Amino acid sequence: NLRKLVLSSNQKLASVSKMLLDMASLEEVECFDCQTLNTPPTAVAEQGLSAIRQYFRDIELFGESSSRMSVTTAAVLGCKMAGKSSFIQSMKHRRRQLTTRHQDAPFDEGTKVFDVEPVEIDGTEMRMFDFGGDEAYHVTYQLTLREHCIPIIVVNILHFKAAENPHDGAEKVAFDWLSHFYVANPTLGPPVLIITHKDALPEEEFYSLKKSFLSECEKLKEKIARLNSEVDEKWRASFLFDGSKKLFQDDNVFVLSNKHMNFRAIQECLSEKLDHQCREVIPENWDRILRHITSPQMQAESCIEIDTLKEFFHNVPELETVLRYAHLRGKLFWYYNVERLSGYVFHKLEAVIGLLKIVFDHQEETIWTTRVNNFELEAGEDDDMSHDEFKQLVNEFRGSRIMSDRLLRYVVQRECPISPDLAIEILLQFRLIYGPVGKENDVIMGQSHADDKVYLIPSLAGHSDDMGLNSHIPRLRVDIKFAGFTLPRYAYHQMTVSILNHFTDEKVVTDSVAVYNGAIIRRGKSWTCWFSHDHISNTIRIQISLQPHTAHISWDELLTVTEKLLAETKMTWKFIRPECHHICTHCLLTDAEQPGKVTNPKFWKTIQRKLSLPAAPEEVCRIKVDDDSSTPCLATRNNSQAHREHAPVALLHPCK
Numbered sequence: 001n002l003r004k005l006v007l008s009s010n011q012k013l014a015s016v017s018k019m020l021l022d023m024a025s026l027e028e029v030e031c032f033d034c035q036t037l038n039t040p041p042t043a044v045a046e047q048g049l050s051a052i053r054q055y056f057r058d059i060e061l062f063g064e065s066s067s068r069m070s071v072t073t074a075a076v077l078g079c080k081m082a083g084k085s086s087f088i089q090s091m092k093h094r095r096r097q098l099t100t101r102h103q104d105a106p107f108d109e110g111t112k113v114f115d116v117e118p119v120e121i122d123g124t125e126m127r128m129f130d131f132g133g134d135e136a137y138h139v140t141y142q143l144t145l146r147e148h149c150i151p152i153i154v155v156n157i158l159h160f161k162a163a164e165n166p167h168d169g170a171e172k173v174a175f176d177w178l179s180h181f182y183v184a185n186p187t188l189g190p191p192v193l194i195i196t197h198k199d200a201l202p203e204e205e206f207y208s209l210k211k212s213f214l215s216e217c218e219k220l221k222e223k224i225a226r227l228n229s230e231v232d233e234k235w236r237a238s239f240l241f242d243g244s245k246k247l248f249q250d251d252n253v254f255v256l257s258n259k260h261m262n263f264r265a266i267q268e269c270l271s272e273k274l275d276h277q278c279r280e281v282i283p284e285n286w287d288r289i290l291r292h293i294t295s296p297q298m299q300a301e302s303c304i305e306i307d308t309l310k311e312f313f314h315n316v317p318e319l320e321t322v323l324r325y326a327h328l329r330g331k332l333f334w335y336y337n338v339e340r341l342s343g344y345v346f347h348k349l350e351a352v353i354g355l356l357k358i359v360f361d362h363q364e365e366t367i368w369t370t371r372v373n374n375f376e377l378e379a380g381e382d383d384d385m386s387h388d389e390f391k392q393l394v395n396e397f398r399g400s401r402i403m404s405d406r407l408l409r410y411v412v413q414r415e416c417p418i419s420p421d422l423a424i425e426i427l428l429q430f431r432l433i434y435g436p437v438g439k440e441n442d443v444i445m446g447q448s449h450a451d452d453k454v455y456l457i458p459s460l461a462g463h464s465d466d467m468g469l470n471s472h473i474p475r476l477r478v479d480i481k482f483a484g485f486t487l488p489r490y491a492y493h494q495m496t497v498s499i500l501n502h503f504t505d506e507k508v509v510t511d512s513v514a515v516y517n518g519a520i521i522r523r524g525k526s527w528t529c530w531f532s533h534d535h536i537s538n539t540i541r542i543q544i545s546l547q548p549h550t551a552h553i554s555w556d557e558l559l560t561v562t563e564k565l566l567a568e569t570k571m572t573w574k575f576i577r578p579e580c581h582h583i584c585t586h587c588l589l590t591d592a593e594q595p596g597k598v599t600n601p602k603f604w605k606t607i608q609r610k611l612s613l614p615a616a617p618e619e620v621c622r623i624k625v626d627d628d629s630s631t632p633c634l635a636t637r638n639n640s641q642a643h644r645e646h647a648p649v650a651l652l653h654p655c656k
Helices: 018-022 049-062 084-093 140-144 157-162 166-182 203-227 263-277 284-293 306-312 319-328 349-353 364-373 387-400 405-415 420-429 489-503 548-572 585-589 602-611 641-645
Strands: 004-006 028-030 073-077 114-121 124-131 149-156 192-196 253-255 402-404 434-438 453-456 475-483 512-516 519-523 528-534 539-545 577-583 597-599 620-622
Touching (some): 018 049, 049 284, 073 166, 084 114, 084 124, 114 263, 166 203, 284 306, 306 319, 364 387, 387 402, 387 405, 402 405, 475 548, 475 585, 489 519, 489 548, 539 548, 577 585, 577 602
Parallel strands (some): 004 028, 073 124, 192 253
Antiparallel strands (some): 114 124, 475 539, 519 528, 528 539, 597 620
């Protein structure tokens, strides 16, 4: 009589029995975050009972594919000019190859966004993602990689030497890069380390710097382990929290010079990781579908219509299950739950990621100057935009970081193989842009534009603290600081879009929403909310204006915004370690230089439990409490005793 089977977060589960096919009463299987599951593959099990049964039925009917699906990719990352592209080309051709370029060249010929190179490892093709080293391209990591990934960190020893101190050097050239992967996928195995430019230094100095670098990395790993001593049980097996294992294990560290590279040792290392992680068994008919999608005749198109695939495969029942499997494995993009994109399969990852060069480019000034200069040559006969109009839209964009709809469509049409309508929808789904916003909307503060529709691009917006905030307005404020691994900058950009989506939701009553240099201001009927972020200090700030007779409404809004923001962030960044600092309302009102605060207050515990966030230390009060203070401001006839019991200390007992 079993109706629902919950297997989620089982880190010892290796297989699910095909006896599920015979259980007539079973209606639902929940199987998420089972990293050790092999049969069926996790990307099948996560789809639920119907997909699991389809998998076993197809294995019985068509047999197993003769080839094993390699689900592992290698992510080669590191700072600009570290030697990533040279390493990949050397592995591909099995001889040392250098890609020479000058850092100050007018057009940087280095990796743009990313390149994908197939490299053969013991008869298995491994896709190596060569990521652009500039911060502008950090966003590509989470758009392309899943839990089956081998991080390969390439470190130019000269970059470590040039740092102000060893600690900062190790953090900049290696540790911050790892955070992009391990915050999202805490169960990833140990990374591979490639140290380059050995012959740029005397041998004794090189090995001294190498020893110092590895030592600093171990200190950083120990710090992460201490900060996250209360991690979820499902993550405790991760090497990150195993004190007996180094961050960079000896057999995962390799040294490269301009002429020398130990191909055999590196290949053996990668081959062992391949065997340990990841060759999945899929049905033969699934393999046939995937081979067709990736065949040369399909590569001419940037995307494939679902109806075309259904017609080709005669509407076979397993088609959607196979496409969702490939999407979850990072083989393609299929937004089956997004109405305007569900009719298309984006099988060319480079076409999708190519969109990012429009909103992320470290050579922005050069690129836009070239676009303006070449406008007449690139413009088509159907364009109704003159050269002067184009220059005006570009100047407005570069001054405000607000891109007009006409400008965005113009650039997408000429630089991306995907149609403008689909391309814009993809960027919206990735939460990389917000819009479109019409002129009549009070969303873009203090900006005027020639176009009727515009998009906010947070990655290009400047930083602002408390823009438009009157310090003499009483307000509630929480600062959320992300401890442990550093979140990448674009994570905060996605938070900005999430907050805008929440503030402009039809169900949320809002008088107006405004954006100025990355800060968001939302005006309600009885309060105003400010949201800002500072990626350098890993902090977001949420503030709500406060009136005594509506304090409970302000308080509810503060909790709602905080919880919603963290819930959406945790969907991508599973291992975030947020700490809450609730600032004293009275200190804010009096402009105190060092306002009192409560760290990890009691209300924060409720949010932590609800979102399954790592446990925080006990509440620490840094507020001077006035024993003779008047009746708390929450004691109004519009507020219940329950509200008072859960009200913040910073509000009930203002400091002196």
